Amino acid sequence: MATHERPEASERERLRRDALGILRQALVAVDPYAAMKAHLRREGDILTVGGRSYDLGRIQRIFVVGAGKASARMALAVEDILGNRVTAGLVNVKYGHAETLKKVRIKEAGHPVPDAAGLEGAREILDIVSTAGENDLVLCLISGGGSSLLPLPAAGIELADKQKTTQVLLGCGATIHEMNAVRKHISLLKGGGLARAAAPAHVVSLILSDVIGDDLDVIASGPTVPDRSTFASALDVLERYGVAGQIPDGVRRRLEAGARREVPETPKPGDRLFENVTNLIVASNAIAVDAAARAAEGLGYHPLVLSSSIQGEAREVGRVMAAVAREILASGRPVAKPACVLAGGETTVTLRGGGLGGRNQELALAAALDMEGLPDVLVLAAGTDGTDGPTDAAGAFAFGDTVARAREAGMSPRAHLENNDSYHFFKALGDLVVTGPTRTNVMDLLLILAGPAPGMADYPETVADPPAAREPM
Amino acid sequence: MATHERPEASERERLRRDALGILRQALVAVDPYAAMKAHLRREGDILTVGGRSYDLGRIQRIFVVGAGKASARMALAVEDILGNRVTAGLVNVKYGHAETLKKVRIKEAGHPVPDAAGLEGAREILDIVSTAGENDLVLCLISGGGSSLLPLPAAGIELADKQKTTQVLLGCGATIHEMNAVRKHISLLKGGGLARAAAPAHVVSLILSDVIGDDLDVIASGPTVPDRSTFASALDVLERYGVAGQIPDGVRRRLEAGARREVPETPKPGDRLFENVTNLIVASNAIAVDAAARAAEGLGYHPLVLSSSIQGEAREVGRVMAAVAREILASGRPVAKPACVLAGGETTVTLRGGGLGGRNQELALAAALDMEGLPDVLVLAAGTDGTDGPTDAAGAFAFGDTVARAREAGMSPRAHLENNDSYHFFKALGDLVVTGPTRTNVMDLLLILAGPAPGMADYPETVADPPAAREPM
Numbered sequence: 001m002a003t004h005e006r007p008e009a010s011e012r013e014r015l016r017r018d019a020l021g022i023l024r025q026a027l028v029a030v031d032p033y034a035a036m037k038a039h040l041r042r043e044g045d046i047l048t049v050g051g052r053s054y055d056l057g058r059i060q061r062i063f064v065v066g067a068g069k070a071s072a073r074m075a076l077a078v079e080d081i082l083g084n085r086v087t088a089g090l091v092n093v094k095y096g097h098a099e100t101l102k103k104v105r106i107k108e109a110g111h112p113v114p115d116a117a118g119l120e121g122a123r124e125i126l127d128i129v130s131t132a133g134e135n136d137l138v139l140c141l142i143s144g145g146g147s148s149l150l151p152l153p154a155a156g157i158e159l160a161d162k163q164k165t166t167q168v169l170l171g172c173g174a175t176i177h178e179m180n181a182v183r184k185h186i187s188l189l190k191g192g193g194l195a196r197a198a199a200p201a202h203v204v205s206l207i208l209s210d211v212i213g214d215d216l217d218v219i220a221s222g223p224t225v226p227d228r229s230t231f232a233s234a235l236d237v238l239e240r241y242g243v244a245g246q247i248p249d250g251v252r253r254r255l256e257a258g259a260r261r262e263v264p265e266t267p268k269p270g271d272r273l274f275e276n277v278t279n280l281i282v283a284s285n286a287i288a289v290d291a292a293a294r295a296a297e298g299l300g301y302h303p304l305v306l307s308s309s310i311q312g313e314a315r316e317v318g319r320v321m322a323a324v325a326r327e328i329l330a331s332g333r334p335v336a337k338p339a340c341v342l343a344g345g346e347t348t349v350t351l352r353g354g355g356l357g358g359r360n361q362e363l364a365l366a367a368a369l370d371m372e373g374l375p376d377v378l379v380l381a382a383g384t385d386g387t388d389g390p391t392d393a394a395g396a397f398a399f400g401d402t403v404a405r406a407r408e409a410g411m412s413p414r415a416h417l418e419n420n421d422s423y424h425f426f427k428a429l430g431d432l433v434v435t436g437p438t439r440t441n442v443m444d445l446l447l448i449l450a451g452p453a454p455g456m457a458d459y460p461e462t463v464a465d466p467p468a469a470r471e472p473m
Numbered sequence: 474m475a476t477h478e479r480p481e482a483s484e485r486e487r488l489r490r491d492a493l494g495i496l497r498q499a500l501v502a503v504d505p506y507a508a509m510k511a512h513l514r515r516e517g518d519i520l521t522v523g524g525r526s527y528d529l530g531r532i533q534r535i536f537v538v539g540a541g542k543a544s545a546r547m548a549l550a551v552e553d554i555l556g557n558r559v560t561a562g563l564v565n566v567k568y569g570h571a572e573t574l575k576k577v578r579i580k581e582a583g584h585p586v587p588d589a590a591g592l593e594g595a596r597e598i599l600d601i602v603s604t605a606g607e608n609d610l611v612l613c614l615i616s617g618g619g620s621s622l623l624p625l626p627a628a629g630i631e632l633a634d635k636q637k638t639t640q641v642l643l644g645c646g647a648t649i650h651e652m653n654a655v656r657k658h659i660s661l662l663k664g665g666g667l668a669r670a671a672a673p674a675h676v677v678s679l680i681l682s683d684v685i686g687d688d689l690d691v692i693a694s695g696p697t698v699p700d701r702s703t704f705a706s707a708l709d710v711l712e713r714y715g716v717a718g719q720i721p722d723g724v725r726r727r728l729e730a731g732a733r734r735e736v737p738e739t740p741k742p743g744d745r746l747f748e749n750v751t752n753l754i755v756a757s758n759a760i761a762v763d764a765a766a767r768a769a770e771g772l773g774y775h776p777l778v779l780s781s782s783i784q785g786e787a788r789e790v791g792r793v794m795a796a797v798a799r800e801i802l803a804s805g806r807p808v809a810k811p812a813c814v815l816a817g818g819e820t821t822v823t824l825r826g827g828g829l830g831g832r833n834q835e836l837a838l839a840a841a842l843d844m845e846g847l848p849d850v851l852v853l854a855a856g857t858d859g860t861d862g863p864t865d866a867a868g869a870f871a872f873g874d875t876v877a878r879a880r881e882a883g884m885s886p887r888a889h890l891e892n893n894d895s896y897h898f899f900k901a902l903g904d905l906v907v908t909g910p911t912r913t914n915v916m917d918l919l920l921i922l923a924g925p926a927p928g929m930a931d932y933p934e935t936v937a938d939p940p941a942a943r944e945p946m
Binding site: 173175213286304305306307308309310311312313315316317319320323324326327330331333334343345370372414 | 646648686759777778779780781782783784785786788789790792793796797799800803804806807808816818843845887
């Protein structure tokens with residue numbers, strides 16, 4: 001007779017362990033190196049990516065370019081897959097985000113404020129892809145921060161002019177699409193510029209998305225994506241918000257020249273050059289959320305993906321999460337117990353106090369307040385980059401007994417929330433989520449576990465010997 | 474051949490019509506009169522309610538008491554069901570909420586601030602139920618506002634003392650449970666007091682819940698519900714928040730006398746008097762949400778109930794709703810298209826501007842901003858009482874083209890949101906939800922429709938004649 005010991009951990013610890021296991025699987029799925037290996041498959045001379053196959057026997061040269069915080073690790077995966085077949089390349093990354101590579105050079109540069117190093121790297125990238133011919137393959141590796149890390153203003157425009165333009169547009173309330181309409185028309189690489197420079201080569205962009213909605217047009221301002229906006233629509237934006245007078249002269253002159261067709265438009269949807277271009281998202285919040293759902297299912301939870309585009313004030317999103325947790329416990333809706341509800345996105349915090357915390361920890365604290373006294377429930381919120389605000393934690397766990405344990409420890413949960421001091425709150429409870437830097441970033445992961453942890457709840461005291469083979473009937 | 478004309482209304486109008494149909498079904502389910510008829514069933518001499526049956530042949534007298542904004546309509550249903558079997562009764566309602574009844578008297582009184590009329594009615598209610606014997610049935614009709622409308626402070630405490638106590642507890646951040654621990658111990662009817670006064674009669678409380686979570690203990694401070702709190706725990710609350718000195722003398726003296734066992738405790742769980750007591754929720758947000766889900770399913774949508782206990786800042790909840798809508802359109806999660814996601818609860822608005830609006834209209838406006846450009850999507854938010862803030866609307870509709878239509882009409886959606894001016898925004902677009910007063914209140918209903926409206930999308934140009942009766946096989 002086989003005997004299994006019944007775990008002594010409390011229900012809270014079982015839920016915590018399951019949540020961490022689910023988070024870990026989600027992080028593995030969006031690790032830049034693992035994601036590249038999952039999407040760029042090589043069998044002998046056949047390279048398959050995004051539904052297209054390339055015969056390496058017919059490809060002369062392979063160039064690797066790109067920009068973004070995770071792009072060096074993406075390049076490392078490319079070198080491990082393609083080895084000596086990589087001809088050359090250059091990737092712009094944020095200071096401190098380099099890797100040791102064989103063929104691809106790394107340029108460390110300024111982020112979020114672009115600098116001269118980024119500009120120099122972007123010029124070299126333009127030079128590299130411009131030499132590519134129809135038998136060449138350009139792999140473009142884009143990740144979070146790719147916009148600031150790929151700055152190449154058109155002639156007559158300084159980096160400072162671009163930054164001033166961005167500030168003015170942010171200040172007047174322009175949408176991200178309106179802002180990009182302008183930015184794409186004063187840049188040489190954005191809005192499809194990189195793809196045009198690389199033509200007639202084959203171009204495959206491999207993208208790690210850190211934006212809500214995974215809009216290819218928006219990520220790094222779409223260097224290999226057709227641009228729907230025009231010089232005229234960019235000028236419209238300035239007029240609509242009455243900010244034409246605040247925009248640097250060089251920028252305005254370029255937009256006006258473009259509207260007069262004196263400089264070429266960005267490449268548009270339907271342009272034949274895009275026939276050779278593939279854009280593929282290899283890691284994103286949706287992919288992390290999917291992986292988390294599969295992991296939860298593997299642990300015996302009923303998974304439900306709520307959304308991978310959650311936005312809003314962290315503490316209010318936390319209250320909605322708590323309301324969903326409450327409903328699962330009360331009625332088995334929107335999904336039956338044991339339930340794992342998954343969501344992703346990126347919330348924001350309006351600072352009110354002088355405490356220490358981050359959006360995910362604050363979300364968890366607000367959820368804890370609304371879940372007071374509920375049994376068998378957990379909310380986890382964590383940044384997939386392993387960082388939440390200016391803290392060493394990725395996020396925090398909230399449980400039904402978080403508020404009670406905090407009060408026993410002499411803390412006022414509401415006071416900590418009002419003071420934006422979620423870090424010290426969860427640190428005192430031992431309920432921080434600490435992963436260390438993950439070297440990826442697909443925004444945040446939120447999850448609810450509700451109902452006794454599966455498996456354990458029905459865990460038998462002993463497991464009987466397997467039944468003897470059945471007698472024939 | 475019968476010909477059905479294909480409706481010419483746009484997709485937006487089809488979604489709007491479906492959403493209104495769903496809302497209507499939800500409101501019907503929580504109409505106080507209809508809800509009473511659904512839960513209080515009479516067949517001949519057998520009255521069945523909440524799983525118990527009463528033989529009216531053995532019941533001597535039936536008393537009807539209660540308090541709340543909808544309680545007069547609930548009493549009307551009782552009279553229609555029981556006719557002359559109603560002996561007598563009295564129900565306290567808010568000024569202007571009377572109905573014409575035969576046996577049950579209506580007392581109009583102050584709400585939300587209790588007044589002398591309410592006190593007088595509450596005393597009469599205590600007198601009525603105190604005369605009831607073991608062969609009598611007391612029907613207690615509780616609805617929103619029932620706490621303010623059933624004020625009966627213990628001896629030595631004035632109405633003003635109770636109000637002052639409530640203000641102090643609200644101001645110090647006490648939870649609803651902590652506040653109720655105090656209130657139940659200075660009142661004669663709350664915290665099970667009414668049930669005790671009615672013993673040994675049979676008591677059936679029929680409850681229309683307007684609180685998050687439908688906690689019987691919380692609704693109108695539980696006049697027929699066992700009380701878990703004690704005089705000692707009530708005193709603890711005052712100490713915990715350091716407000717004992719701010720509480721009126723009469724209140725403090727009563728709590729101290731109770732803690733010394735000089736006055737009787739409220740009746741506790743397990744007290745035999747509750748063996749004859751039934752508490753039944755006849756209408757609630759969860760019931761409205763359920764009815765909405767069934768109506769949506771009937772229209773061909775895949776329904777998903779998210780939660781009936783949504784709380785938080787209206788505009789942030791709106792953003793979460795938009796994120797869920799976006800996910801459905803992008804990935805068919807958390808529920809496949811055509812989808813109807815239902816939620817309920819009550820949000821709040823932090824006033825920033827001087828505009829006109831309500832929590833539901835503001836929620837819809839924030840959702841519209843995050844749904845800009847999405848096809849085939851609607852968010853509806855409406856108060857089930859037909860009122861949203863100081864406006865003549867119950868709420869509003871948000872669509873994927875709301876922002877674009879508003880801009881065409883010369884409005885800035887964000888400026889309207891910042892100014893809390895959602896009413897003028899939606900009025901100009903013709904997108905207010907106007908129901909008029911519904912005479913019920915189970916908080917708010919939120920719904921998302923996503924995906925082309927079902928039925929219509931596949932609506933045949935013509936409908937064939939019905940098939941001839943089948944030949945025997």
